[in-house]
Amino acid sequence: MPDQPDNEKILLQRISEGAQDAFKDVYARYHEKIYALAFHLTRYEVVAEEIVQDVFLKVWMQKETLPEICDFESWLFILARNHIYTWLKTSARRQVHETLADGHVSVEPLEVDAAIHRKELENLLNEAIRQLSPQQQQVYILSREEQLTREAIAGRLGLSSETVKVHMSRAMRSIRAYIMSRRPLTLILFFLLKILVLFFLAM
């Protein structure tokens, strides 16, 4: 499409003005490619989906600046690549850490950060939970605080196990987006990975 760059400039301008339909167009144009790259490198569907969400959330959060970007596609892929790299690095360190005996590894700066911000993040998490729908909240709390399995939650709430799965997955996405939109990635990645693990357990 020869007119694509011009067309894209218009779309970006419209996104910067808050046009959701223009954002949807840009999302439709790129999200599968970013997903493919993220999945190729992380090998987890859930992680690749989170990366797609994080990248486009960032685009949406800073929509006002989009018209200033000369080469949007490159910019977007650099953003995606940086997210993928951060995940690879963090997840590698985490697993190295876990395979070594306690005390053999010095505390990573990232974790110190995470500890300092722990209280703040807990507050943020609570805020994020409060903005869920009542049913998502219930499912989240039963899974997180009472550590119930998906089947047990389904039994308790009289829902099908599939429905609980949908609620859980929406709740996790919504919480993550809420937190990401308010805090930069590096500080919270550890924290989010923990949530992610719980997410796997609940599935």
Next chain:
Amino acid sequence: MLNERLLYLMDRYVQQQQTEGEMAELRLMLGDEQYEDQVKMLIDQYSAQGLPTYKMREGTSTEILETILGTAAPATQGVVRSIRPFRYIWWAAAVVVLCGAGIYIWQRPARVEVAATAGRQPGTPGSNKAILTLADGAEVALDDKGNQQIQQGTTAIHQQNGLLQYHESGDAASVSYNTLYVPRGGQFQLVLPDGSKVWLNAASRLKYPTAFSGDSRVVELQGEAYFEVAQRAGQPFSVKVNNREIVEVLGTSFNIMSYSDENKSVTTLVTGIVKVISGGSQQKLRPGQQALVNRHNGTMTVLPADIDRALAWKTGFFELDNTDLPTLMRQLSRWYDVEIIDQSEGNTAEAFGGRISRTLNLRDVLHVLEQYGVHSRIESNKVIILAQ
């Protein structure tokens, strides 16, 4: 120069042929920031050389899109949700006004009577309107339809619909003060001479100079406004709030709510840094925090902020989450310019949730509140909250 071993290990990994030992070795390299540039370069290469087709799980793509678009406005349910598509209208309109081509109509400022709400049906939502008071005391009524240019000394002021824009004259010698007053049932946007943007909510007033000279930029606010302050080194921006409180700014966006009928004035920081000074104490805010200053004794508390809630008015909403009935009613009173008479004796049980569009008629808003057990009646320009 690419590390051959890294390249080999990454290839094995993406092809899922790596041995346990190779994976452990790769992890050590991935976790080591010395390889950051190389790993990033490799990711770019995978991206450039084309990838196998991986399809996202069904429905996930839409779910992610909805999550992102819903994040600025936390998810709600039921009646309230169906109203949400309106949330960007005012904001979008403001931006269109900013970017749209101008029609210039020269008009001499005329003295007007303050009658901004005359002829209005009770219960219709507020709209763009304001009264501008010039340095010589002349008043100019501004409404949504106006397109005009006002010349005041060397300062050119340009109104286009709901936006008033000042252009810096470069003549700092002739500084004078203007006041933009937004009545109950109104809202207006202002671009100050330095390019800083201000969104004024209903029943609010901002006093500002027509040019910023000297070593500071000072404006005075009553009521509620959202600021996006243009950065200027060596000329800090500050907002005086009810004579007691000062908010000092360094290139940043924030909301100040300081109505005389609220117990506390609230400064909510979205980006940048601000310092809130009240009496003898001062506090620096970080993004996502808010400072609450007691209107009576000036004491200050800093808390994590719900930014969406603080900015709901600007996005075109009344936020119901964590809002008590009296607070909501004061907001309705300002926007619909009605008097609220509460006969419920605090007897309204249910907690609220969600948000309501400010484009709705008052009757429809009250209808939504019915669902939460708030019963009310409209009588001319009064809303009476009934006991259960």
